[in-house]
Each structure stands twice: as structure tokens, then as C-alpha cells.
Amino acid sequence: MSMTGAQGRIGYEGQEKDNPEPPPDPNTGSDATDAAPTEQPASWFLRAREMNLGLKLAPVAIALLGLGLFLYYRSLGLGTTAPSSQTSALEWSTKLWPQLTQHLTIAFWSTIIVVVIAIPLGIALTREPLRRYGPAFVSTANAGQALPAYGLLIIFLTLMGQGLTTVVVALAVYALLPVLRNTMVGLDGVDRGIIEAGRGMGMTRGQVLTRIELPLAVPVILAGIRVAMILNIGMATLAFLIGGGGLGVTISVGLKLQQNEVLLVGSTLVAIVALSFDWVGAVAEKYLRPRGV
Amino acid sequence: MNSILEWFGYVAERYDDILETTWEHAQLVLVVIGVATTVAVLLGVYVQRRPTLRAMSLSITGIFLTIPSLAFFAFFIPVFGIGNRPAIVAMILYALLPILRNTVTGLDAVPPAVVESAKGMGMGTMRQLFQIKLPLAWPIMMAGVRIASLITVGIAAIAVLVGGDGLGSYIQSGLTRLGLPNSEFSVWTGVVFTVLLGLVLDAMWATIQRFTTTKGQRI
Amino acid sequence: MSPDAKIRLDHVEKTYPGTKVPAVESLSLEVYEGEILVLVGPSGCGKSTTLRLINRMIEPTGGRIYLDDEDVTKVNADKLRRRIGYVIQQIGLFPHQTIAQNIATVPKMLGWDKAKVAERIDRLLTVVGLDPDTYRDRYPKELSGGQAQRVGVARALGADPEIMLMDEPFGAIDPITRDRLQNEFLSVQEDLRKTIVFVTHDIDEAIKMGDRIAILGDRSHIRQIDTPERILAFPVDDFVRDFIGEGSTLKGLHFETVDEHVTLEPYPTMHVGEDPTAAVARAREAGTDWVLLLDDQEHPTRWVPVSDLGGGSTVSSDSGSEVVAKVSLGATLFEALEQMLISEAAVSPVVREDGSFYGVVRLTHLNKAIRRARLEAREHYAQLEATS
Ligand SMILES: Nc1ncnc2c1ncn2[C@@H]1O[C@H](COP(=O)(O)OP(=O)(O)OP(=O)(O)O)[C@@H](O)[C@H]1O
Ligand SMILES: [Mg+2]
Numbered sequence: 001m002s003m004t005g006a007q008g009r010i011g012y013e014g015q016e017k018d019n020p021e022p023p024p025d026p027n028t029g030s031d032a033t034d035a036a037p038t039e040q041p042a043s044w045f046l047r048a049r050e051m052n053l054g055l056k057l058a059p060v061a062i063a064l065l066g067l068g069l070f071l072y073y074r075s076l077g078l079g080t081t082a083p084s085s086q087t088s089a090l091e092w093s094t095k096l097w098p099q100l101t102q103h104l105t106i107a108f109w110s111t112i113i114v115v116v117i118a119i120p121l122g123i124a125l126t127r128e129p130l131r132r133y134g135p136a137f138v139s140t141a142n143a144g145q146a147l148p149a150y151g152l153l154i155i156f157l158t159l160m161g162q163g164l165t166t167v168v169v170a171l172a173v174y175a176l177l178p179v180l181r182n183t184m185v186g187l188d189g190v191d192r193g194i195i196e197a198g199r200g201m202g203m204t205r206g207q208v209l210t211r212i213e214l215p216l217a218v219p220v221i222l223a224g225i226r227v228a229m230i231l232n233i234g235m236a237t238l239a240f241l242i243g244g245g246g247l248g249v250t251i252s253v254g255l256k257l258q259q260n261e262v263l264l265v266g267s268t269l270v271a272i273v274a275l276s277f278d279w280v281g282a283v284a285e286k287y288l289r290p291r292g293v
Numbered sequence: 294m295n296s297i298l299e300w301f302g303y304v305a306e307r308y309d310d311i312l313e314t315t316w317e318h319a320q321l322v323l324v325v326i327g328v329a330t331t332v333a334v335l336l337g338v339y340v341q342r343r344p345t346l347r348a349m350s351l352s353i354t355g356i357f358l359t360i361p362s363l364a365f366f367a368f369f370i371p372v373f374g375i376g377n378r379p380a381i382v383a384m385i386l387y388a389l390l391p392i393l394r395n396t397v398t399g400l401d402a403v404p405p406a407v408v409e410s411a412k413g414m415g416m417g418t419m420r421q422l423f424q425i426k427l428p429l430a431w432p433i434m435m436a437g438v439r440i441a442s443l444i445t446v447g448i449a450a451i452a453v454l455v456g457g458d459g460l461g462s463y464i465q466s467g468l469t470r471l472g473l474p475n476s477e478f479s480v481w482t483g484v485v486f487t488v489l490l491g492l493v494l495d496a497m498w499a500t501i502q503r504f505t506t507t508k509g510q511r512i
Numbered sequence: 513m514s515p516d517a518k519i520r521l522d523h524v525e526k527t528y529p530g531t532k533v534p535a536v537e538s539l540s541l542e543v544y545e546g547e548i549l550v551l552v553g554p555s556g557c558g559k560s561t562t563l564r565l566i567n568r569m570i571e572p573t574g575g576r577i578y579l580d581d582e583d584v585t586k587v588n589a590d591k592l593r594r595r596i597g598y599v600i601q602q603i604g605l606f607p608h609q610t611i612a613q614n615i616a617t618v619p620k621m622l623g624w625d626k627a628k629v630a631e632r633i634d635r636l637l638t639v640v641g642l643d644p645d646t647y648r649d650r651y652p653k654e655l656s657g658g659q660a661q662r663v664g665v666a667r668a669l670g671a672d673p674e675i676m677l678m679d680e681p682f683g684a685i686d687p688i689t690r691d692r693l694q695n696e697f698l699s700v701q702e703d704l705r706k707t708i709v710f711v712t713h714d715i716d717e718a719i720k721m722g723d724r725i726a727i728l729g730d731r732s733h734i735r736q737i738d739t740p741e742r743i744l745a746f747p748v749d750d751f752v753r754d755f756i757g758e759g760s761t762l763k764g765l766h767f768e769t770v771d772e773h774v775t776l777e778p779y780p781t782m783h784v785g786e787d788p789t790a791a792v793a794r795a796r797e798a799g800t801d802w803v804l805l806l807d808d809q810e811h812p813t814r815w816v817p818v819s820d821l822g823g824g825s826t827v828s829s830d831s832g833s834e835v836v837a838k839v840s841l842g843a844t845l846f847e848a849l850e851q852m853l854i855s856e857a858a859v860s861p862v863v864r865e866d867g868s869f870y871g872v873v874r875l876t877h878l879n880k881a882i883r884r885a886r887l888e889a890r891e892h893y894a895q896l897e898a899t900s
Pocket of ligand 2: 559560561679
């Protein structure tokens with residue numbers, strides 16, 4: 001993909017969840033000739049609607065899935081009419097609940113690691129003298145989307161052996177690139193004039209970074225973190241392959257026993273978890289966006 | 294260094310089988326991208342100027358992309374059974390959002406003045422779409438296809454877990470034989486060829502994009 | 513060296529990395545306390561580079577920079593910039609901060625206490641003509657372009673710097689708003705008396721804003737530096753002449769006013785109801801065929817031809833022609849010329865503030881004034897040459 005935009009800036013092509021363009025200014029008076037909106041206002045209006053609808057639609061989907069799962073789970077007749085293998089695979093307190101907490105633990109820690117590494121790295125790669133390596137990282141981040149999560153996990157298994165640590169590290173590596181890329185794109189997207197003004201008033205580089213660039217890049221960085229979180233929740237589903245547990249265990253049991261009931265319960269539960277956290281992420285994005293932007 | 298050379302040896306020995314498996318993998322991806330592009334472009338053209346439908350279709354396809362792949366594949370097993378089919382269906386649904394999103398943003402980016410002047414010259418709706426809007430939106434749409442293709446290549450490696458084909462089989466056989474000779478090479482083969490396939494397909498889309506974009510729009 | 517040089521550049525040089533030709537070559541320049549020095553020149557000649565060297569947004573590759581005779585070439589650049597206001601074309605308001613927070617940026621960095629900062633914000637908003645209560649808590653996106661630039665100026669004035677650097681501050685604003693902002697800024701400057709370096713590529717803006725203008729050529733070479741009057745009256749070479757373009761004489765008329773300096777002529781007048789014979793005699797004596805009719809408040813009302821005044825009868829109120837063009841005392845010669853062009857004759861009555869008749873201004877007056885300005889400028893440059 002072509003990664004370099006005008007003026008050596010790091011361009012990137014529309015990944016779905018990122019909206020780095022500023023909205024057009026609805027309050028601009030008639031004598032405003034500067035800040036000509038680069039995009040047509042109509043599309044931003046539509047996009048804002050999309051976000052709002054997404055925020056409303058997701059809880060509905062989650063609630064429907066949850067209700068469906070609950071009713072389905074009850075109808076299975078676990079412990080009575082259901083086969084004993086099914087009953088033991090789907091037991092809430094000994095199987096599903098521990099798997100769920102394991103799943104979330106894995107996703108949580110790997111996301112934390114990603115944030116702790118990718119954001120400082122992204123900052124460093126947008127400063128002199130590392131700046132010129134930035135575009136290479138963004139290209140890698142894009143190509144990295146083709147990296148098979150499955151294979152990466154096994155490679156880490158061969159390197160680090162079985163266990164939770166391996167899973168967490170593998171996931172962190174996999175989800176690093178989106179956050180790194182968004183941090184760089186977000187920081188790079190801050191208008192040069194704003195930075196120039198800050199420097200011109202005698203702000204140090206550090207002050208410009210912490211008071212101007214980072215706050216303004218928050219929406220894009222958050223979008224990256226949200227993507228990473230979803231990737232991690234998804235990849236935690238594969239943790240069972242290397243003895244890491246998680247809800248993937250139930251799915252694999254379903255596959256092994258060829259029992260659709262087990263499969264459905266496991267995968268629906270995973271879907272609910274992912275959708276819920278994605279929704280939380282979307283809400284956070286909406287409310288952590290700096291005012292005035 | 295040594296082990297890299299050994300891996301080359303491993304690959305050279307199984308050259309035919311690896312290429313065949315890569316081709317299987319590529320076929321999965323091409324089918325998925327073909328169907329997803331058709332559906333997403335038609336949908337995108339239809340919903341672009343219909344705010345509610347547009348928001349709905351983007352949200353719903355967004356939900357698809359959020360669901361973890363193994364779970365999504367597993368969803369379709371009760372319907373389609375074990376094999377490539379549940380994976381293909383799930384991957385089509387995954388690939389919708391990037392293409393749909395870029396189709397609508399691409400159409401949004403067509404300057405209203407251009408459409409206006411086309412109308413002024415008496416072009417009908419279809420003619421405007423095919424002669425003006427789609428060609429202008431094409432580069433952005435293709436960017437969406439490329440993202441979808443990259444994602445699909447990576448995810449298709451999981452198809453093997455639900456009984457499908459593709460390079461995931463090298464990863465899986467490595468995993469099941471872990472500790473035995475060549476098992477790690479097998480895993481690496483799966484990973485490296487998947488990424489290579491992703492890059493080759495991406496280059497292919499880029500070339501197609503180049504030759505299907507009018508000169509006036511090339512940068 | 514002039515004792516009141518606030519900013520002094522001494523053979524300053526800037527060669528950007530990776531380029532061979534310097535963007536600024538051996539530039540020596542003084543900016544006097546309280547003046548607006550305008551840097552003007554063709555695109556790419558190095559105006560912005562020069563300006564940014566002063567607050568060390570870019571580091572010079574040679575030469576020295578002095579503020580108040582203090583060598584600031586090597587002092588801490590961040591601290592230096594907090595002493596200097598800086599306004600740019602893109603304005604660069606911080607979008608995530610309110611107008612008040614934007615203006616408070618430098619005062620806060622300097623550790624001012626809260627009450628003082630709050631008071632300062634309101635003062636500055638008032639100074640730039642924005643109502644503090646309305647605008648204090650707005651975000652930049654809720655401002656028009658013109659308002660945003662006012663806030664930009666207010667922010668640059670934040671900690672009351674003695675020096676302001678302005679890089680095409682009104683460049684991105686529509687002509688009408690720009691004109692208003694320029695006027696407001698000049699009247700603010702009248703009180704504040706900051707030392708200002710102002711960059712523009714628009715010669716008219718330079719003429720309007722500058723106490724002095726430096727016309728820059730390639731590599732920021734000073735082709736001419738002087739007051740606008742003198743530059744207009746005496747461009748030193750073809751480069752400068754081309755740059756100020758057509759109509760420099762006309763533009764020069766902006767700098768001369770209709771007052772004691774332009775010797776005005778008396779003119780035969782008469783009041784309504786007065787005996788015309790005396791007036792006719794006065795007209796004869798002055799060598800004209802017209803008399804200016806004044807009303808009882810001494811306002812000039814009509815031009816009356818002497819031929820209408822025969823027969824000794826009083827003047828009828830509709831004889832002659834109405835006075836359509838008047839110039840007030842203190843107006844510029846440019847305005848005077850405009851009035852003369854409107855009127856039938858190449859002459860226009862000059863009135864005092866209360867509208868009473870003072871004298872007349874003629875085309876020949878303008879002519880003389882222009883020649884005098886040119887002569888003065890030429891003598892000035894001859895003298896300069898002689899002393900150097
Ligand atoms: N960061 C930079 N790196 C290299 N060259 C530069 C840089 N900035 C400016 N230049 C070059 O230095 C010269 C002077 O540029 P400068 O921006 O000072 O011109 P200017 O007079 O302000 O022009 P304009 O009226 O267009 O703003 C130009 O030739 C420009 O190309
Ligand atoms: Mg400039």
C-alpha cells in the first residue's frame with residue numbers, strides 16, 4: 001500500500017474504525033475563509049449518525065444474543081435430558097465462568113502491554129531522529145494484517161512453551177501494530193500550524209507533546225486501542241490451542257464432540273463478550289474525545 | 294542462520310505441496326473477496342444517499358467484524374457442517390465492512406460539482422453512476438478491497454480448525470507433531486506463506502487498481 | 513547602531529540542511545522600539561525564515577541576534593519565545609482548549625497567579641474587540657475566521673511581550689474583514705506601542721501597516737528599507753519599482769494630509785443675503801470667475817459664477833451649482849484627489865471639523881506635494897550615499 005502522503009506525512013488508507021478527519025465546523029461564520037473543510041459536510045453528518053446508530057444498535061444486538069443464549073441454554077436440559085458430555089462441557093460454574101474470566105484476563109493483560117509499548121513507541125517514531133522510519137512501520141502494520149494469528153500463537157508456543165504468559169505475549173505482539181500505527185497517524189495528523197503556534201509561544205517539545213499533540217490524537221489512539229482490544233479478545237479464543245484456556249475451550253470441545261449445542265453456546269458467549277467490549281470501547285471513544293474537537 | 298537454511302531445505306522438499314496448499318488458501322480468499330466485493334459495492338451504491346440504511350448496514354457489518362473468527366466460523370457449522378463452507382460464509386461477512394465503508398466514502402468523495410455538471414449535461418442516473426461516480430470512487434473502493442484481502446488471508450488460516458483447507462494445515466500439523474522433527478518448520482511454512490500470499494494478493498490488487506484507474510486520477 | 517534598536521540582526525545567515533543556497537544571507541537589520549517594521553517581498557524570498565530566526569523557531573547558521581542589546585543567539589529558545597508574541601497565518605489555536613485557555617497559555621507557563629491570568633484574559637479579549645463573557649468559554653471551532661485571528665492576536669499578547677512577530681496574520685482572511693482587522697490592530701498598536709515585525713507579501717498591506725518597510729529580494733537581501741512615503745516617492749531600483757508596482761505615486765498620496773503642510777488657498781466667498789458687489793470685487797482680485805456661497809454656519813453650499821452676480825440684486829438660492837465634494841481638514845491627499853475627481857472643477861473646498869469653510873485644495877497642491885516628497889526622498893538618499 002502507498003503509505004506516504006503529502007509532505008512526508010504518514011498517510012493511511014481508511015481502516016474502518018478510525019475517523020481521523022475533523023468534523024466540519026457548523027458554527028463558522030460567514031467571514032471564515034480559512035479551514036476549508038477537506039471533506040464534504042454531508043458525509044460527516046452521515047458518519048456521525050453512523051457512530052450514534054452503532055452505539056445504539058450494538059446494545060440491542062448484545063441483548064438479543066444474550067437473551068437467545070439464556071433461553072437456549074435453559075432449553076438444553078443440562079443435567080437431565082442432555083448427554084452427560086454436554087452437561088459437563090457447558091457447566092457454568094466449573095467451565096464457562098472460569099473460561100470467561102480467563103479469557104478476559106488474557107485480553108486485558110495483552111491490551112495493557114500493547115498500550116504500554118505501542119504508545120511510547122509511536123511517540124518516539126514521530127519525533128526526530130526516528131521520524132523517517134515511521135512510514136516503514138505503518139507499511140508493516142498494514143501488511144501485518146495478513147499475519148495469521150493462529151500461526152503466530154504456535155510460533156510463540158515453540159519459543160516460550162505452554163502457558164498464560166505465552167498467550168499474553170503472543171497476543172500483545174499481534175495487536176501491537178494497530179495501536180502503533182494509530183498513535184503515529186494520530187500524532188502526525190495534528191495540524192502543523194497548531195504545533196508551530198505552541199512552539200512559537202515558548203512551549204517546550206515535551207509541553208507541545210503532552211498538552212497539544214497527545215490530547216488531539218486521543219480519538220485516533222483510542223480507536224487503535226479499541227481495535228487492539230477486539231483483536232485480543234478474538235485471539236484469546238485460540239488460547240486453548242496452547243493450553244491458555246479461555247472460551248475457545250468450549251468451542252473446541254464442541255468441534256471435537258461434534259455437538260452443535262456446545263459449539264453454539266461457546267461461540268455465542270464469545271460473540272457477546274467481544275461485542276460488549278467493543279461497545280464499551282465505542283462509548284469511551286465518544287466521551288474521551290477532547291471537547292472542542 | 295543455520296535453521297533458516299534448513300527451513301529452506303524443508304520448503305524445497307515440499308515445494309509442490311506447499312504451492313498447492315497456498316493455492317487452496319488463495320482460492321478461499323478469492324472466492325470470499327469476489328462475493329464480498331459484489332455484495333458490498335451493490336449495497337454501498339444503494340445505501341450511500343440513504344442515511345438510515347447506510348448507518349444500519351455499516352453498523353451491522355461492523356458487528357460482524359467484531360466477532361472473533363473461530364466463534365464466527367463455529368456459528369455456521371450447525372448450518373453448513375464441517376469444512377470450507379462455514380469459514381467462507383463467515384469470511385464473506387467479515388470482508389463486507391472494509392469494502393462497504395470505502396465504497397460509501399469513495400462515493401462521498403466525488404465532488405458534487407462534477408456530479409452536478411454531469412446532470413447538467415443530461416446524464417441519467419445510471420450513466421452518472423457508471424461514467425462518473427464509480428470511476429472517481431474506484432481508488433478508494435480498491436483500497437477497501439485490499440484491506441479486506443489482507444484480513445481474509447490472515448483469518449483463512451483458521452479455517453483448518455473447522456475442517457477447512459489452506460495454509461492453516463501446515464500450522465496445525467506442526468502443532469500436533471510438536472517436538473517431533475520438522476514440526477517447527479511446518480508452522481513457519483504456514484505463517485510465512487500466508488503472509489507472502491497476503492502481500493502477493495495485495496500487489497495484485499494494486500496492479501489491477503493501477504490499470505483500472507484513469508490516468509487523470511493516478512498520483 | 514541606533515540606541516533604541518529593540519531587535520538587531522547582525523549578519524544573520526540561514527542555510528537549511530540539505531540545501532546549498534542560503535534562505536537568508538548575511539542579513540543585518542534593526543527594528544526600533546515601538547515601530548512596525550514590515551518585511552515584504554516575493555514568495556520564497558525568505559520573509560518567514562527571517563521572522564522565525566528572530567524567535568529562534570529555526571536556528572541561524574551564522575550571525576548574531578540581539579534583543580535590547582542582549583545577545584540571544586544562544587539563550588534558551590523556549591524561554592526566549594515566551595517573551596515574544598508570535599502570530600501566524602494558520603492562527604494555530606488549540607482546538608481542544610477554550611479561548612480563555614488558549615490566551616492563558618504563556619501567562620500560565622510564566623507562573624502567573626490565577627486571578628491575574630483571568631483578569632488578563634478579559635482585558636485582552638476586550639482589546640481585540642471580543643466580548644469576554646460571550647467568547648471566554650467558547651472553543652476555537654465556534655469562531656469565524658476573523659474572530660479566530662483576533663484571538664490569535666490576543667493570545668500572542670498574552671504575557672504582554674514587548675515584541676510581536678506576525679507572519680501574514682491576515683493572509684487567510686477575506687478582504688473586508690482583513691481591512692477591519694488591520695485598522696483595529698493599528699489602533700490597538702497606537703496604545704500598546706509594541707515593537708512589531710510584520711511579514712506580508714502584499715505591498716498595500718505593507719504600506720498600510722508599516723512605520724517602516726523592508727523590501728526583500730532573494731535570500732532575504734534588503735533591497736530598500738525606509739518609511740512607506742519615501743519608498744513610494746523614491747524606489748531605489750527597478751526591483752523595488754516593480755515590486756511596488758503601478759500607482760506608487762497615487763499610493764504616496766495616502767501619506768500627505770490636507771492641513772497646514774499643504775498650503776491651502778483662500779477663496780472668494782460670500783454669505784447668503786450679502787451685497788454681491790463686494791464679492792464680485794474679491795473674485796476679480798483673486799482672478800477667478802466664481803464665488804463660493806456660504807450659509808450662516810459658514811458651510812460652503814454653492815459655487816456661484818460672477819456673471820450671476822451682476823445687477824446688484826441678492827443671490828438667488830439656486831444660482832450656480834451645488835458643492836458636491838468637500839474635503840475635511842486633515843484628510844489625506846488621496847481623499848482630496850477623490851473629491852476633486854467627483855467635483856466638476858479640479859478644486860475642492862476644505863472644511864474644518866464643524867463643517868465651516870477653511871480654504872480650497874487644488875490639483876496643483878497635490879502636484880506640489882508629490883514633487884516635494886520626491887525631492888525630499890532623493891535628497892535623503894543622496895545624503896545617505898554621501899555619508900557612507
Ligand atoms: N524547512 C525548510 N527546508 C528547506 N528549505 C526551506 C525550508 N523552509 C523554507 N525553505 C526555503 O527557503 C526559502 C525561503 O522560504 P520562506 O518560507 O522564508 O519564504 P517566504 O518569503 O516566507 O515565502 P512566502 O511568501 O511564500 O511565505 C524558500 O526557497 C524555501 O523553499
Ligand atoms: Mg512565508
